[in-house]
Amino acid sequence: xxxxxxxxxxxxxxxxxxxxxxxxxxxxxxxxxxxxxxxxxxxxxxxxxxxxxxxxxxxxxxxxxxxxxxxxxxxxxxxxxxxxxxxxxxxxxxxxxxxxxxxxxxxxxxxxxxxxxxxxxxxxxxxxxxxxxxxxxxxxxxxxxxxxxxxxxxxxxxxxxxxxxxxxxxxxxxxxxxxxxxxxxxxxxxxxxxxxxxxxxxxxxxxxxxxxxxxxxxxxxxxxxxxxxxxxxxxxxxxxxxxxxxxxxxxxxxxxxxxxxxxxxxxxxx
Amino acid sequence: xxxxxxxxxxxxxxxxxxxxxxxxxxxxxxxxxxxxxxxxxxxxxxxxxxxxxxxxxxxxxxxxxxxxxxxxxxxxxxxxxxxxxxxxxxxxxxxxxxxxxxxxxxxxxxxxxxxxxxxxxxxxxxxxxxxxxxxxxxxxxxxxxxxxxxxxxxxxxxxxxxxxxxxxxxxxxxxxxxxxxxxxxxxxxxxxxxxxxxxxxxxxxxxxxxxxxxxxxxxxxxxxxxxxxxxxxxxxxxxxxxxxxxxxxxxxxxxxxxxxxxxxxxxxxxxxxxxxxxxxxxxxxxxxxxxxxxxxxxxxxxxxxxxxxxxxxxxxxxxxxxxxxxxxxxxxxxxxxxxxxxxxxxxxxxxxxxxxxxxxxxxxxxxxxxxxxxxxxxxxxxxxxxxxxxxxxxxxxxxxxxxxxxxxxxxxxx
Ligand code: HEM
Numbered sequence: 001x002x003x004x005x006x007x008x009x010x011x012x013x014x015x016x017x018x019x020x021x022x023x024x025x026x027x028x029x030x031x032x033x034x035x036x037x038x039x040x041x042x043x044x045x046x047x048x049x050x051x052x053x054x055x056x057x058x059x060x061x062x063x064x065x066x067x068x069x070x071x072x073x074x075x076x077x078x079x080x081x082x083x084x085x086x087x088x089x090x091x092x093x094x095x096x097x098x099x100x101x102x103x104x105x106x107x108x109x110x111x112x113x114x115x116x117x118x119x120x121x122x123x124x125x126x127x128x129x130x131x132x133x134x135x136x137x138x139x140x141x142x143x144x145x146x147x148x149x150x151x152x153x154x155x156x157x158x159x160x161x162x163x164x165x166x167x168x169x170x171x172x173x174x175x176x177x178x179x180x181x182x183x184x185x186x187x188x189x190x191x192x193x194x195x196x197x198x199x200x201x202x203x204x205x206x207x208x209x210x211x212x213x214x215x216x217x218x219x220x221x222x223x224x225x226x227x228x229x230x231x232x233x234x235x236x237x238x239x240x241x242x243x244x245x246x247x248x249x250x251x252x253x254x255x256x257x258x259x260x261x262x263x264x265x266x267x268x269x270x
Numbered sequence: 271x272x273x274x275x276x277x278x279x280x281x282x283x284x285x286x287x288x289x290x291x292x293x294x295x296x297x298x299x300x301x302x303x304x305x306x307x308x309x310x311x312x313x314x315x316x317x318x319x320x321x322x323x324x325x326x327x328x329x330x331x332x333x334x335x336x337x338x339x340x341x342x343x344x345x346x347x348x349x350x351x352x353x354x355x356x357x358x359x360x361x362x363x364x365x366x367x368x369x370x371x372x373x374x375x376x377x378x379x380x381x382x383x384x385x386x387x388x389x390x391x392x393x394x395x396x397x398x399x400x401x402x403x404x405x406x407x408x409x410x411x412x413x414x415x416x417x418x419x420x421x422x423x424x425x426x427x428x429x430x431x432x433x434x435x436x437x438x439x440x441x442x443x444x445x446x447x448x449x450x451x452x453x454x455x456x457x458x459x460x461x462x463x464x465x466x467x468x469x470x471x472x473x474x475x476x477x478x479x480x481x482x483x484x485x486x487x488x489x490x491x492x493x494x495x496x497x498x499x500x501x502x503x504x505x506x507x508x509x510x511x512x513x514x515x516x517x518x519x520x521x522x523x524x525x526x527x528x529x530x531x532x533x534x535x536x537x538x539x540x541x542x543x544x545x546x547x548x549x550x551x552x553x554x555x556x557x558x559x560x561x562x563x564x565x566x567x568x569x570x571x572x573x574x575x576x577x578x579x580x581x582x583x584x585x586x587x588x589x590x591x592x593x594x595x596x597x598x599x600x601x602x603x604x605x606x607x608x609x610x611x612x613x614x615x616x617x618x619x620x621x622x623x624x625x626x627x628x629x630x631x632x633x634x635x636x637x638x639x640x641x642x643x644x645x646x647x648x649x650x651x652x653x654x655x656x657x658x659x660x661x662x663x664x665x666x667x668x669x670x671x672x673x674x675x676x677x678x679x680x681x682x683x684x
Contacts, residue, residue: 119475122475122476123476123477123478123479123498123499123500123512124499124500126477126478126499126500127500171670172670175670175671179668179671182647183647185643185647186640186643186644186647189639189640189643190640193636193639193640196632196636197633197636198500200629201500201501201502202499202500202511203511203513204441204502204509204511204513204622204624204626206629206632207432209299209302209333209334211303214299214300214302214303215303217299218296218299218300221292221295221296222296224292225289225292225293228285228288228289229289231667232285233285258303
């Protein structure tokens with residue numbers, strides 16, 4: 001029964017997200033407040049259904065949905081939408097939805113292509129550290145997706161005349177993207193460190209240069225360079241925006257590319 | 271002369287050098303994930319005709335332990351240490367209450383603010399307030415200026431821990447059957463495996479591998495504990511990790527006429543026994559606790575539950591395979607004058623025994639790093655200056671956000 005609840009809510013949430021992305025696009029081309037409101041409500045509706053889908057899976061499997069590629073994509077998409085909704089609650093920049101929602105849709109689409117069977121947790125995964133590791137990853141990846149979306153807006157706006165800008169104040173999108181990256185970076189550090197502590201317990205080695213580990217370190221280095229350039233060399237605006245986009249590309253590669261292209265002990269997450 | 275040295279140090283400690291090194295390190299480790307590691311040199315020369323020699327020259331075939339990579343890491347640590355050390359003095363100065371930045375040049379100004387409101391707000395929000403010449407100077411979270419240095423110290427410590435670990439750690443695999451002992455001479459104790467078993471879920475997949483061990487110290491004291499994947503056991507600086515398992519089965523060869531047992535002993539999967547008199551080699555191809563039959567009619571293991579156990583056995587004589595059998599426990603294979611059978615399979619555990627005294631350092635470095643990041647990102651210093659009816663807000667890390675919070679605090683009140 002939980003499986004069918006999950007399937008139904010997953011599908012409807014997906015439809016809601018597609019609708020909300022379309023509505024946000026209408027909003028940024030027409031700049032209509034009413035459309036924005038509807039788009040936002042659709043997003044929240046989708047998020048609620050998405051949460052139900054995750055809850056159903058959690059109950060059905062008897063554990064958090066954190067352990068294979070489908071479950072992690074489901075959670076990752078959830079993190080993206082959640083971070084957008086939280087950012088909106090704080091700063092009221094709905095237009096970002098037009099760029100965040102397509103990312104969430106892509107990740108949901110990727111999830112729908114993965115096997116949904118509930119499989120038992122292999123011994124190495126039975127750890128409290130898994131929960132830390134994956135929850136921080138959801139927050140981190142969600143933030144980086146959001147920063148990427150804001151940066152895309154920044155780049156588009158930088159080419160537009162003042163009265164056609166998606167977000168009225170480009171400086172603000174620049175700063176928001178930075179603050180979101182900062183949070184994502186802190187969370188990514190938690191991801192890497194919790195993973196290391198866990199590996200020490202399970203395999204006796206906190207670091208083994210496994211491709212997934214290595215790529216998360218590369219992502220971490222990219223954002224570390226970004227933070228330093230920003231603080232010390234005053235890199236803002238376009239170059240900072242490109243950095244946030246490249247950083248997110250590295251996140252996506254770590255998440256999808258490594259599984260497909262490189263052999264890894266994390267490959268049980270298929 | 272001193273000036274020259276300072277200049278050189280500042281050059282080495284510069285952010286430009288740091289970023290160049292980070293990019294090199296990143297490039298190096300990317301290549302490490304793309305190139306197969308630890309293969310034979312001939313593999314690289316054949317597979318990568320043009321770049322093969324370069325790969326070998328740069329030891330990219332062992333990227334993460336190559337001297338070049340280690341040099342990069344050492345240079346990076348030096349750069350980071352110098353950089354942290356050279357900026358530390360200025361940062362410590364900024365911790366003092368007497369320090370106040372050039373707030374009046376800040377672009378973030380709230381106008382039309384009441385002096386009394388500034389005073390009470392500063393007090394309520396725990397700012398450190400100094401009033402002088404009709405100005406109100408308020409600052410808080412000065413500690414935040416140390417966030418970056420704390421993070422850097424964490425990273426330096428991590429490198430140190432990693433280096434110590436690499437140089438001093440050692441590990442060995444110990445396979446034990448229940449009842450077996452292993453002596454650790456250097457540490458002065460003996461480890462006994464009391465029990466090893468697996469637990470299963472409904473589908474037959476292994477849920478957990480559990481070893482029960484007892485250590486007997488040379489001073490006579492004993493301690494027992496259970497360990498499984500994710501729950502190692504530690505004793506006298508050694509960590510015991512559940513790493514492996516397999517089956518051992520009892521081989522028994524009996525001479526048919528005399529009923530004499532001519533050979534008996536435990537054999538692992540894949541192992542073989544040579545019986546001289548008949549020039550016969552008995553190979554235990556595998557033990558199948560729950561036997562299934564694969565696509566090509568080969569035996570396959572469905573699970574490790576001992577539901578329907580069978581042995582696959584191959585016999586060789588003078589180097590030729592002369593027979594292959596699937597037999598149940600106690601079922602005999604008759605060969606010439608012999609009866610060959612397998613019984614009493616037991617699972618044995620493979621424990622990885624690792625000595626790594628650097629892990630506490632690494633763990634400490636993790637905590638320091640996370641604390642440093644949190645301090646620099648969220649406890650950054652904030653300053654307010656009230657002068658001639660204007661409230662100047664300043665925060666180097668996060669000026670705009672701080673300004674917004676102050677502005678909304680003061681406009682809400684009105
Ligand atoms: C990958 C390794 C590194 C990490 C994770 C790291 C981390 C940090 C963090 C979190 C900050 C505070 C940034 C902010 O508040 O926005 C910072 C600041 C800084 N870092 Fe690093 N750092 C690293 C390597 C380096 C290196 C090698 C140098 C040497 C040149 C360096 C120089 C600095 C400087 C000068 C600051 C600014 C301090 C200030 O102005 O308050 N960092 N670092």
